[in-house]
Amino acid sequence: MRKIFFAILLLQVCIAHAQTLQSPDQFLGYKVGTEFTKHFKIVDYFKAVAAAKPDMVKVEKYGETYEGRDLMLAYIALPENLQKLDAIRLNNLRMAGVNKDKMAPVTDGAPAIVWLSYNVHGNEPASSEAAMKVLYALVDPNNKETKEWLKNVVVIIDPCINPDGRDRYVNWYNNAAGATYNPNPSAREHQEPWPQGRTNHYNFDLNRDWAWQTQIETQQRLKKYNEWLPEVHVDYHEQGYNAPYYFAPAAEPYHEVITKWQRDFQTQIGKNNAKYFDTNGWLYFTKEVFDLLYPSYGDTYPTYNGSIGMTYEQGGIGAGLGVRTNDGDTLTLVDRATHHYTTSMSTIEISAKNAARLVTEFKKYFDDNRNAIGSDYKTYVLTAKDPNKIQAVAKLLDANGIEYGNVSNTAFRGYNYFTGKEEAYSEEGYQLAISAYQPKSRMVKVLFEPKSFISDSATYDITAWAVPYSYGIKAYALKEKLDVGPFKTAAAITNVAADYGLLIPYTSMNAVKLLSNLLQQGVKVRYSEKPFTYNGKNYAQGTLIVLKGNNIQNWEQLTNDACKQFNVQADEVESGFVDKGADFGSSYIHFITAPKVALLTGRDVYSDAAGEVWSFFDNTLNYPVTQLNAENIGNTLSDFDILIMPNGSYNSLNNKEAQDKIKAFIKNGGKVIALEKGAAFIAGMDLGFKLKSNDDDSARNKDEYADLKKYADRERDVLPQSISGAIYKVELDNTHPLAFGYPDFYYTLKQDDRLFEFLKDGWNVGVLKKAGYTSGFAGSKIKPQIQDGLLFGAVESGKGSVVIITDDVLFRLFWENGKMLFSNAVFLVGQ
Ligand SMILES: [Zn+2]
Incomplete structure (x- = not known):
């Protein structure tokens, strides 16, 4: 042998x-x-x-x-x-x-x-x-x-x-x-x-x-x-x-x-x-x-x-x-x-x-790098109420070999990304600090600098991405060097013995993933439309409520397991009677039905835009989605509760027959979520949305020779009209379900000057007023046009509803802060 x-x-x-x-x-x-x-x-x-x-x-x-x-x-x-x-x-x-x-x-x-x-x-x-x-x-x-x-x-x-x-x-x-x-x-x-x-x-x-x-x-x-x-x-x-x-x-x-x-x-x-x-x-x-x-x-x-x-x-x-x-x-x-x-x-x-x-x-x-040469800012400190928001940034840093930890001395001042001013630090509960004195110092600067470096030449891509904005997390940039010690992780999630139900804070994407998981297992979940106080603790609007009454048999075990899996700490409920606000049997508490979702794809839709939504459902939400070909939506829309229209041309829906199908879908209780040019297409369907026209004739009238341009300058001449990707601060109505889980503002990536007129019969959830510009290149002519308009809105129509989201809130799936907005459109709006 x-x-x-x-x-x-x-x-x-x-x-x-x-x-x-x-x-x-x-x-x-x-x-x-x-x-x-x-x-x-x-x-x-x-x-x-x-x-x-x-x-x-x-x-x-x-x-x-x-x-x-x-x-x-x-x-x-x-x-x-x-x-x-x-x-x-x-x-x-x-x-x-x-x-x-x-x-x-x-x-x-x-x-x-x-x-x-x-x-x-x-x-x-x-x-x-x-x-x-x-x-x-x-x-x-x-x-x-x-x-x-x-x-x-x-x-x-x-x-x-x-x-x-x-x-x-x-x-x-x-x-x-x-x-x-x-x-x-x-x-x-x-x-x-x-x-x-x-x-x-x-x-x-x-x-x-x-x-x-x-x-x-x-x-x-x-x-x-x-x-x-x-x-x-x-x-x-x-x-x-x-x-x-x-x-x-x-x-x-x-x-x-x-x-x-x-x-x-x-x-x-x-x-x-x-x-x-x-x-x-x-x-x-x-x-x-x-x-x-x-x-x-x-x-x-x-x-x-x-x-x-x-x-x-x-x-x-x-x-x-x-x-x-x-x-x-x-x-x-x-x-x-x-x-x-x-x-x-x-x-x-x-x-x-x-x-x-x-x-x-x-x-x-x-x-x-280790001497922080070339870094104006020497320390960055991020803070959040929800530890999962900190964890999302930590994951990005780990993937790039960037060192981080915590600072113990918090009596400092720094540039507050959200206010644009030097301010004293105020801690939200959880914290993450990054020193510029480390091997990946230049990468840290590129990812975190509040105003990205822009020369006035044309660029191939977006010009702003600072992590505090793209992740929606409060942060300070400091000119002083602070000692960054070991990173403290948040306490482990503990099981909750629930006699009457469970309350789940809705403050990060983890809560959305948890919701997606529970809905698919048949657990009955509700959300509160208004803030309330229970057992002496304040809960924000959007808080998820899982109750014993009429729920499936093992609801408590499934909910506790999901809370552990998605790292969300629930609180126990012993009574439906709340200290302040609506009781759990009130009509302000909404039952969430698990929606059946269709996504338009095919030649009419930009493949990367369809891909972002597809990947988000498959790999982030782990929630089923059906891809339909926009060129042939057929008569199957009644099989679905939600129709998602990503960025696209929608040439083949540009006829009465196709649009009647979409209108009938809404009238019968369907919800359309229209993104970017999908939203512009919806604006042409007489559903209450109107694109804002940008008329720059007034500027031209000032100079009667404005049209006399030099041939050799033709590439530079388009720059004043261009915006390839800059960050703007959007005002949010966070009493509307589309903006639950957010403060009353959001940082959006503007890649064009598309805006809608304020809705008269609908909800103006995300609007740009006058001082929205925050970071990145926006051409001198286009910049004044990007103000006083609607970006995120919702209209109720028949038994159904339409949500428009003008910017790409799922941009390359790295715009972490937009994911909850999109998820709210899917799971909460119209429920
Ligand atoms: Zn290539």
């Missing part, structure tokens, strides 16, 4: 050693770029190379996508470095100061870490093809040059960040294309259908999610990323196929935390790439379009974490295997993969040649 075992073992060892190294062309059976490679085959190739060259390549599965595809990393190094890979990693973390083993880092001879991330956008697939070529070139024994480079660098390859999106695109393309590709741009194979392959399973753009980590692909990847903190990071993309190649240096604006070295080395890398493109006569551009500001990209996030972070863009979206371009040429996948391969090799080369400098500058970046 033993002999047989050893014989089998020997055989396996021999097979493993017998595996010979194959080029991607040999392994796949076709030249790279002449076919799209399915994701599993890319994974197989990486595994095969690791098996053939185990002394130089290690592959690691770091997770799975929502659809169950493998996420993987490959580490490529010379044998002497691969043997001590973990020691190299720990030394790198010691240089960054995030390793707590107190050993001194060794900078002399430490290799630079170069991390290459391919195919974050699924329908920008050329880079994963290139990744296989890069891997082979690094290990190919005949390639002496790469072995020289590997003396100075360790290369980490993520061959595909977004496998679900990639396969969605590739499978569709293979279905749409014929035996040979058709270069005619009008051919169906160049017209990808909704929701396209760009995003992950839930239509999320993973290149907007680095800091927030709302999606599992990002969560798993960023855990690995923060265990390494590479010196150089490249994120590979494609843009429209008529565009040439784009590489570093990036466009202005650069955030002010970006160091001179980070700027300079981007230029060096760009010049090295240019050398190869010049030799081949390929077109490229630099310093335009792709700026470095919003912190959640594959270039900015690494940059704010000590790396030289860059985006590279090949022309190619929609190009398939080949497409005719404007200049009459045919762009093929082979070309696109070759270009990405070229910049990959060039980046590794220039990094290897400058490895010693990269390593010392990397260490200096983090040394400066």
